[in-house]
Amino acid sequence: MINPTEYVPKSFQPRVSTYWWLGRWAYAKFILREVSSLFVAWIVVVTLLQIRALKGGPTEYAEFQAWLGNPWVVILNIISFFFVVFHAVTWFNLAPKAMVVRMQGKRLPGVAIAAPNYAAWLVVSSVVAWIVLRGLK
C-alpha cells in the first residue's frame, strides 16, 4: 500500500520573486532600511579616509577636501544623508517596540521611549557640531 504522504517533497519551498518587496510600501520600507546599512558603511569608509588624510599632513588633507567637493561625491553624500537619517528615524521609532518599560504596573507609551531618543540625538549632534566648529578649547 502506498502512503499518500510519502511522495510529498520534504521541503516544498515555492520560489519567491527577487522583487517581492516592490509590491507594498511596508515591504519596500523594510528593504530600504536594510539597504541603509550600505550608506552607513560608506560614511565609515569616508571617515577612515579622512583620518588617514589628516595623518598624512596638510597637503594630503587639502586633497581629501577637494575630493569631498567632487560633484559625484556630493551627490552620493546627499543620498547617504537621506538614508542615514531614515535609519535613525526608523531606529528610534522601533525602540519602544524593542524595549518594554513598565512603570507602576503599566506599560509606558511608545512616545515616552522614542522621545528621549530624539532628544539625545539632538544633544549629541549639537555637542559634535560644537566641538568640530569651535575646537576643544
Next chain:
Amino acid sequence: MNQRSNEPFLWLLFSAGGVVAAMLLPIHLFLFGLAFPLGWLNGPGYERLIEILRHPVTRLYLLVFCSLPLFHWAHRFRYTLYDGLQIKHLNELINIFCYGGAVLGTAAAIYLLWSIP
C-alpha cells in the same frame, strides 16, 4: 556536538552599531560631507582638526564611531543579501565578506588612530 550559536553576540554588535549609526553618523556626514564642501558653513582648518584628533578621547570616540557601525552594516547587509537578492546558499561567503569587512575596517581604524603623531 552541541555548538552554541554566536548569533546573540552578533546581534548585540548590530544593535549597538545601530545606535551609534543613528546618533552620530548624520551630524558627521552633514558637516564634513555637505555643509563644509558646499560652503554652507566655514569648516575648521587642518591645525584645529588634527588637534582635536590627537586628543585620546577623540581617538576612542572615532574607534567606536568606525567599528560598531561596520558590524551593524555586516549584520544588516547579510540579511539584505538573503532577503533582497535571495542568495542564502552563498551563506559562508557572505559571512566572510561581511564580518571580515567589519573586522578589517576596525583593524584599519585601530592602526590609523594609534599611529597619529
